[in-house]
Amino acid sequence: MPVIRIAKWDLERLIGRILSNEEIMDYLPRIKCEVETISEDGEVEYEATHDRPDLYSVEGVARNLRYFLGIKSRNYKFVDEGVKAYNMGIPRRPYVAFAIVKDLELDHESVRQIMQLQEKLATTYGRSRRKASIGVYDLDKFKMPVYYELRDPDNTSFIPLNEKEEMNLREILEKTEKGQIYGHIIKDWNKYPVIRDSEGKILSLVPIINSEDTRVTMYTKNVLIDSTGLDPRTVVDLVTIMATSIAERSTSKTIVFVDTIMPDNTTLRAPRDKGPTIELHLDDVEKILGIKIDTKNILKYLNKMGHETVEVRNNTIKIVTPPYRIDIKSWIDIVEDIAMAIGYDIIGIKANKLPPATHPGRIHPLEYISRLIRKILVGYGYTEITSYMMSNPRAQLEMFGLTDEKIITVLNPKMDKYTGLRRWLTPGLLEVIVENKEKQSSMKIFEIGDVAILDPNTETGARIERRVGIAITHGKATLTDGLAIVSTILNRLKLNPTFEKTYIQGMLPERTASIKIGGEEIGFVAEIRPDLLYSLGVPFPVVVSEIVLNKLLIILRQ
Known part of the structure; x- marks a missing residue:
């Protein structure tokens, strides 16, 4: 976070x-x-x-x-002054949105906060400016309308922010700090994207750096905000958050719409002046929270979280959410807000509709077998690691050549590294080995965790498996090392495994085996291909194994 x-x-x-x-x-x-x-x-x-x-x-x-x-304040004043901007067509970064905020009263601290918000949004939501970036400019230092277009990097110049001398666009990538950090995004383009005003003044080299001439200072009264990126919703989201936040420093709270004319003559308007309208059923609230709440209190809690109630009918409330609340997608998000407004501690005391316990608390069998295997591996000198369940297709599939496979992806990922759910533990184990290869030449590590497998036979189209993943690396590591530890674990559970030759993409074909108990396959053990290890800079062989604990538990219960 x-x-x-x-x-x-x-x-x-x-x-x-x-x-x-x-x-x-x-x-x-x-x-x-x-x-x-x-x-x-x-x-x-x-x-x-x-x-x-x-x-x-x-x-x-x-x-x-x-x-x-419950402290009252003026609402934002969204106005349409007929302001337009022009997107001249940037194929590799096709979208731009703008907004204007007027009547600002700024000082050093408020300018610092604007810059912090701009950078945090571009780094997280904008994925380090690759998905989207943001610019803020002193509106009184240039002439509207503005144009988003491509320019020759050698024949277009301006003074970059915090610099004293004019540079062309290519020099900006080479000489400025921001250019060195983010220049890779556009470095291979024939022409570079810029935003300019109606008189030809360059406001920014997108998504790298703004112009010193349009810097926002404590004397700035009106600002133009832009966001460029790969997705129209994202750029409008960022402009909306920036505009509504900066408007908190406005004496009139005036925010001006800007209509950006796209290359196909369609219009992209920003910022958003309201969020989605959502219907909330009181029965759903009570079911989720486990407490009974009357309509009057629901309205009070919604107001505490900034929501506007537009209609109350029977057992249903229609709500308009704030424009800057891009996290709200459905009614369940509203229920979360109500829970926060009440206080989770209060809900815990008042909840009276939770189902009664039918037996004393006890450890779940899957957790029991997980703890038991953890103790066995630690006892044999293995170190436990913990990695995120979130991953990405490159780490989970492409690196191992699994081009025909898929993972479950999320709709609006916040980071390139975490765009979906992991389908196996081996990539995470291998990442730890890669990160520590300079420090340790010999490693014995394991992880116990859940993976998500696409499964059309289930109601949701996916199933969750609990697995133990093991990785061994040293100068003389072979498949035998993996077979030995797997046999040891299963023998300790009074099981007798058999191993059969199998094929797994990314593993050595002659050194890959499935693990079976009574004919039931429960996992695999294998050596990772040397060419893959070489590409990652790992000097020694790596042996990996995964066992599906859900299947192991079923066998133990028989």
């Missing part, structure tokens, strides 16, 4: 009241912010969840706390 730093005094002036450190420690977790520290000089450091990018700056936190504490 991204770490955000804000000044306590700045938070207090935006909210309109003094907050004790105890109140900050209590309130922030209630809106999905985990407080790390509050320093003696009043700097608050917190982590915000990936699904709440609207909380990546003090403005978003203050806005949510005002609703939560």
Whole structure:
């Protein structure tokens, strides 16, 4: 989760009241912010969840706390002034959205927060600017409309942010810090994307760096915000979050729509002035939370989280969500907000509809077998590792040549590294070996965890398996090492495994075996192909094994 730093005094002036450190420690977790520290000089450091990018700056936190504490403030004033921008066509980064915020009152701290929000959004939601990036410009330093277009990198120049001399676009990639960090995104393009004004002034080299001439300062009164990227929804999301956050510093809270004319003459309007409309059934709320709540209290809790109620009929409430709440997709997200407004601690005390226990608590059999195998492996000198269940197709499939296989992917991934669910443990074990190859030439590691397997025979189209994965590497590691530890584990469980030659993509064909008990296949043991290890810089052989504990448990119960 991204770490955000804000000044306590700045938070207090935006909210309109003094907050004790105890109140900050209590309130922030209630809106999905985990407080790390509050320093003696009043700097608050917190982590915000990936699904709440609207909380990546003090403005978003203050806005949510005002609703939560019942402190009234003016709503945003969205206006249409007929402002247009032009997307001239960038095939490899096809979308751009804009918005204008007026009547700002800024100082050094508010400018710092704007820059922090811009960077955090581009790094997380924008995937380090590859999926999307953001720019903020002093509107009074150039002439609208603006154009998003491609330019010759050797014949187009401007003064980059924090620099004193003019550079052409190619020099900016080579000489500036941002160019060196993010230049790889566009370096191989024949022409580079820029945003310019109606008089030809360059506002930014996209997605690298803005112009020094349009820098936002404490004297800036009006700003233009842009987001460029690969997806139209993403760029509108980012512009909406930036515009509504910056508008917290506006005396009039005026946000101006900008219509971007696309190459095909369609229009992309930003920012969004409201979120989705969602119907909420009270029965669903009570079923999920386990407590009975009347309509009046539901409305109160919705208001505490910033939602607008537009219709109450029978047992149903129709809600319009805030434009910056891009995490809300369905009614279950609204129920989560209601739970936070009530307080999970209060729900735990009041819940009276949870099903009664039918037996004393006991460890689940799958957890029992997991703990038992963990003890066995630790006893034989193996080190346990823990990796994320989230992964990506390259690590799970492509690296091993599994071109015909698929993993379960998520619709809106926040990071390139985590775009889907892992289907086996071997990639995670191999990653640990790669990361530590310079430190240790000999490793014996294991992981016990869940994987997600596509399965058309199930209701959901997928099934979850609990597995133990084992990896061994040293100068003389062979398949025999893997067979030995697998046999040891299963013998300790009073089982007699057999091994049969099999084929697994990415493994040595003559050194790959399936693990069977009574004819039932429960896993595999194999040596990873040397060419794959060579490409990863691993100097020694690697033997891996995976055992499906769900199948093992069924056999043990027979």
